[in-house]
Amino acid sequence: MRVLIALGGNAMTSADGKARPADQIAAVATAMEPVADLVAVGLDVVITHGNGPQVGNLLVKNELAASVVPPVTIDWCGAQTQGTIGFIVLNALERALAARGVRRRVAAVVTRTLVDASDPGFGRPTKPIGRYLPPPEAKVLIEHGQVWEDRGPRGWRRVVASPEPVEVLDAAAVAALLAAGFVVVANGGGGIPVVRQPDGSVVGVEAVVDKDLGAALLGRALGVEMLVIATDVDGAVLGFGTPGERPVGTVDAATLRGYAAQGHFAGGSMGPKVEAACQFVEHGGRRAVITTLGRIAEAVRDDVGTTVLPVDITREVAGHG
Numbered sequence: 611m612r613v614l615i616a617l618g619g620n621a622m623t624s625a626d627g628k629a630r631p632a633d634q635i636a637a638v639a640t641a642m643e644p645v646a647d648l649v650a651v652g653l654d655v656v657i658t659h660g661n662g663p664q665v666g667n668l669l670v671k672n673e674l675a676a677s678v679v680p681p682v683t684i685d686w687c688g689a690q691t692q693g694t695i696g697f698i699v700l701n702a703l704e705r706a707l708a709a710r711g712v713r714r715r716v717a718a719v720v721t722r723t724l725v726d727a728s729d730p731g732f733g734r735p736t737k738p739i740g741r742y743l744p745p746p747e748a749k750v751l752i753e754h755g756q757v758w759e760d761r762g763p764r765g766w767r768r769v770v771a772s773p774e775p776v777e778v779l780d781a782a783a784v785a786a787l788l789a790a791g792f793v794v795v796a797n798g799g800g801g802i803p804v805v806r807q808p809d810g811s812v813v814g815v816e817a818v819v820d821k822d823l824g825a826a827l828l829g830r831a832l833g834v835e836m837l838v839i840a841t842d843v844d845g846a847v848l849g850f851g852t853p854g855e856r857p858v859g860t861v862d863a864a865t866l867r868g869y870a871a872q873g874h875f876a877g878g879s880m881g882p883k884v885e886a887a888c889q890f891v892e893h894g895g896r897r898a899v900i901t902t903l904g905r906i907a908e909a910v911r912d913d914v915g916t917t918v919l920p921v922d923i924t925r926e927v928a929g930h931g
Contacts, residue, residue: 611653611654611835611836611910612653612654612655612656612788612832612833612834612835612836613648613653613654613655613656613834613835613836613837613838613910614655614656614657614658614825614828614829614832614834614836614837614838615645615648615655615656615657615658615838615840615906616658616659616660616821616822616825616837616838616839616840616886617641617657617658617659617660617840617903618659618660618821618839618840618841618842618903619659619660619661619662619663621637621638621640621641621659621660621840621903622634622637622638622641622659622660622661622663622664622695623637623663624636624637627663629663629664629666629667634664634695634698635698635702638695638698638699638702639702639705639706640903641702641840641903642699642702642703642705642706643706644903644904644906644907645657645703645706645793645906646703646706646707646709646710646712647710647907648906648907648910649703649707649712649714649793650707650710650712653910654788654793655793655794656784656788656793656794656795656796656828656829656832656834657699657703657793657794657795657796658795658796658797658798658821658824658825658828659695659699659795659798659799659821660798660799660821661688661691661692661695661798661799661821662799664691664694664695665684665687665688665691665739665799666739666740666741668682668687668690668691669687669739669740669741669768670740670741672751673740673741673743673747673751676750676751676754677750680754681751681754681756683814683816684739684770684803684815684816684817684818685802685803685804685814685815685816685817686814688798688799688801688802688803689720689802689814691798691799692718692720692721692798692799692802693718693720695795695798696718696719696720696795696798697718699716699718699795700716700717700718700795703716703793704716714791714792714793715790715791715792715793716792716793716794716795717787717792717793717794717795718794718795718796719780719783719784719787719794719795719796719797720780720802721778721779721780721781721784721796721797721798721801721802721828722778722779722780722801722802722803722804722812722814723775723776723777723778723779723797723800723801723802723803723804723819723824723827724775724776724777724778724779724804724805724806724812725773725774725775725776725803725804725805725815725817725819726773726774726776726805727805727806727815729771729773729774731771731772731773731774731817732771732773732815732817735757735769735770735771735772736769736771736772737769737770737771737772737817737818738759738767738768738769739767739768739769739770739818740767740768741767742761742764742765742766742767743758743765743766743767744765744766745760745765745766748765748766748768751768756768756816757769757770770816770817770818771815771816771817771818772817772818772819772820773803773817773819774823775800775801775819775820775823775824775827776827777827777831778796778797778801778824778827778828778831779804779812780796781828781831781832784796784797784828784832785831785832788832796828797824797825797828798821799818799819799821799824800818800819800820800821800822800823800824800825801819801824801828802814803815803817803818803819820882820886821882822839822882822883822885822886822887823882823885823886823889825837825839825886825890826886826887826889826890826893826895826898827889829890829895830889830890830893830894830895833894834895835895835896835897836895836896836897836898836899836910837886837887837890837895837897837898837899838898838899838901838906838909838910839883839886839887839898839899839900839901840901840902840903840906841883841900841901841902841903842902842903843880843902844857844901844902844905844914844915845857845858845859845900845901845914845915845916846858846866846869846874846875846880846883846884846900846916847874848869848874849874850874850875850876850880857916858916859913859916859917860913860916860917860919861916861917861918861919862918862919862920862921863887863888863891863892863918863919863920863921864921866884866887866888866916866918867888869884870884870885870888880900883900884900884916886898887899887900887916887918888918890918891918891919891920892920895920896919896920897917897918897919898917898918899913899914899915899916899917899918900915900916900918901914901915901916902915
């Protein structure tokens with residue numbers, strides 16, 4: 611079976627959210643233990659990951675140095691973090707596999723995701739990124755062409771577009787490596803956002819692609835059977851924060867979309883994960899699971915966390931209950 615594991619940003623930092631190099635290396639080493647267990651039992655594994663804390667660090671460097679050197683663009687930040695996190699993951703996974711006596715090659719692919727230049731998000735950027743700054747510091751970055759908004763007493767914050775992913779342009783390279791027996795790290799941070807030019811070439815754009823939506827798209831391109839979205843909670847819940855709060859459990863995509871329409875899942879956190887899980891099974895995936903990092907291996911064997919199935923399979927399970 612071919613499994614795609616989407617690691618949340620929490621898997622790349624320490625428990626208190628710090629993202630110093632040593633913190634990231636230690637966190638990734640922990641994350642690769644259950645991944646190595648899956649590889650050890652013969653599964654074909656693809657890994658993708660978030661990069662929010664890492665991009666945030668690069669943005670701080672941009673801000674501090676903006677009066678000295680021009681800040682790099684968001685697509686460059688995405689490419690840099692794909693390379694850095696990929697490097698850390700490869701080292702950690704190789705060590706974990708060696709400890710299990712498993713000989714599998716690993717590789718990381720710098721991956722671009724095509725978005726539509728006419729996506730509405732580009733007309734009015736709304737995705738907040740980075741830290742709050744006082745007006746004079748934000749002004750320097752605005753002069754470099756960035757979009758910042760006045761957020762009241764906390765200061766100004768940068769906003770960028772978050773367009774829908776259309777195509778993972780480098781999926782064929784990932785597929786070739788999988789066919790050759792590699793465990794592959796790809797499409798980190800949802801992929802480096804690019805748009806198509808009139809001459810057919812592509813260029814990077816100032817945008818952020820949701821990591822989980824990018825994972826669902828990559829999974830479909832690779833013919834992956836199962837998507838595991840690893841996050842810092844055990845799964846989606848209904849009535850979050852209320853006395854009637856309860857876990858979603860195993861559900862079909864249509865029912866889960868109904869819950870989403872009722873407003874059960876926050877747009878900036880669980881909402882994109884739910885949407886990605888639904889998209890994945892609606893386009894041919896057998897199962898999508900939202901659960902904690904520590905239950906990745908368990909998620910492949912059993913229904914844990916929030917397990918999302920196609921409607922027909924869910925009905926079949928119910929019929930045999």
